Amino acid sequence: MTRLTLDARGAAQERRREERTASAIVANVQDLVGTITGLAAAPVDVSFFELGMDSLQVLMLADELEQRFGFMPSIDDLFVLENIRDIGAFYEGELARRVQSVAAPDGVLGDEGEEFEV
Numbered sequence: 001m002t003r004l005t006l007d008a009r010g011a012a013q014e015r016r017r018e019e020r021t022a023s024a025i026v027a028n029v030q031d032l033v034g035t036i037t038g039l040a041a042a043p044v045d046v047s048f049f050e051l052g053m054d055s056l057q058v059l060m061l062a063d064e065l066e067q068r069f070g071f072m073p074s075i076d077d078l079f080v081l082e083n084i085r086d087i088g089a090f091y092e093g094e095l096a097r098r099v100q101s102v103a104a105p106d107g108v109l110g111d112e113g114e115e116f117e118v
Helices: 008-037 055-069 075-080 084-103
Strands: 003-005 115-117
Touching: 008 055, 008 084, 055 075, 055 084
Parallel strands: none
Antiparallel strands: 003 115
16 A cells, blocks of 8 residues: 655645646636636626626526536526626535535545555
8 A cells, every 4th residue: 555645745635636627717717707708808806797798698697507517406406696706605615515525436546645555
């Protein structure tokens, strides 16, 4: 078996990976919003309604999100998640939660510096 150590360098590498993932998710959502609205580069912090989207277009976005990511926010969440950045944060958190629940059930990951067998 291989022994891995969760150290500060590994934690920093994991944070950088998460930042890249978040940027990719936001870029994907931005692309979808652009396709629906016709905007070449929709601003990430402007509400969907300020971008000119109506409720039907938000539902179209939800359908496209489900096709791209395999799941979508609840209808209630769609109207709370007001902009591209909010949707990106939702997907980042939800994807991380889903990956962690599959990769490390029952708290398998230890504290920094703790060794565990793989």
